[in-house]
Amino acid sequence: SQELEQSPQSLIVQEGKNLTINCTSSKTLYGLYWYKQKYGEGLIFLMMLQKGGEEKSHEKITAKLDEKKQQSSLHITASQPSHAGIYLCGADRGGSQGNLIFGKGTKLSVKP
Amino acid sequence: SQTIHQWPATLVQPVGSPLSLECTVEGTSNPNLYWYRQAAGRGLQLLFYSVGIGQISSEVPQNLSASRPQDRQFILSSKKLLLSDSGFYLCAWSADGTYEKLFFGSGTQLSVL
Numbered sequence: 001s002q003e004l005e006q007s008p009q010s011l012i013v014q015e016g017k018n019l020t021i022n023c024t025s026s027k028t029l030y031g032l033y034w035y036k037q038k039y040g041e042g043l044i045f046l047m048m049l050q051k052g053g054e055e056k057s058h059e060k061i062t063a064k065l066d067e068k069k070q071q072s073s074l075h076i077t078a079s080q081p082s083h084a085g086i087y088l089c090g091a092d093r094g095g096s097q098g099n100l101i102f103g104k105g106t107k108l109s110v111k112p
Numbered sequence: 113s114q115t116i117h118q119w120p121a122t123l124v125q126p127v128g129s130p131l132s133l134e135c136t137v138e139g140t141s142n143p144n145l146y147w148y149r150q151a152a153g154r155g156l157q158l159l160f161y162s163v164g165i166g167q168i169s170s171e172v173p174q175n176l177s178a179s180r181p182q183d184r185q186f187i188l189s190s191k192k193l194l195l196s197d198s199g200f201y202l203c204a205w206s207a208d209g210t211y212e213k214l215f216f217g218s219g220t221q222l223s224v225l
Contacts, residue, residue: 004155033213042118042202042216088156090214100214102148102156 004091006103013079014111021074021106023089029069031092033100038085046074046087076108084110114139118203118217125224131176131190133220135203138184143205145186146214147178150200162186163208198224 005024035043047056049065060077090100118135147159158171160178203217
């Protein structure tokens with residue numbers, strides 16, 4: 001079965017620093033989603049990537065999907081305390097719509 | 113605009129007691145509805161999904177069940193809770209179609225004691 005591995009599991013950065021979170025799949029990704037979860041709250045959709053080599057940006061967050069479509073990275077530039085939370089990558093398993101599997105998440109803390 | 117409501121936000125229940133979590137969606141018709149569970153130290157796991165009224169698909173065997181009595185209402189239930197049922201439960205919806213992103217509710221933190 002397909003699995004998603006996220007790294008690192010947790011990350012503490014100083015405000016203003018850049019950071020990268022990785023998501024690696026055991027199988028080719030046909031839809032890779034990035035969500036952000038604030039502690040104890042629901043998930044907020046960030047971005048979706050489908051094509052190999054695709055890159056999307058929203059404010060200071062950039063997500064990329066590699067050419068082989070088995071790895072995605074989420075990069076935050078000049079981190080702020082508002083970026084703190086848990087970042088999850090999800091992948092479409094195919095078949096049932098919205099049948100996503102998720103990585104275990106990366107907990108990001110930003111020190112002011 | 114579409115909104116999703118999930119309640120209660122937190123719940124503490126004794127082992128063996130019943131469970132009912134409710135989720136409703138507003139502002140859309142015929143959504144696909146999902147129940148996910150996030151257990152400590154584990155990723156999000158899909159429990160149930162529904163593509164229409166009365167249509168429920170179960171992803172994992174367990175003592176939980178789901179029902180969709182109305183188009184925009186999704187209910188997660190259990191007759192007798194187990195300790196292992198503790199976790200953070202998230203309801204989500206998506207529009208009908210492929211590669212439609214999920215919109216999540218705010219979640220229910222369930223503690224079974």
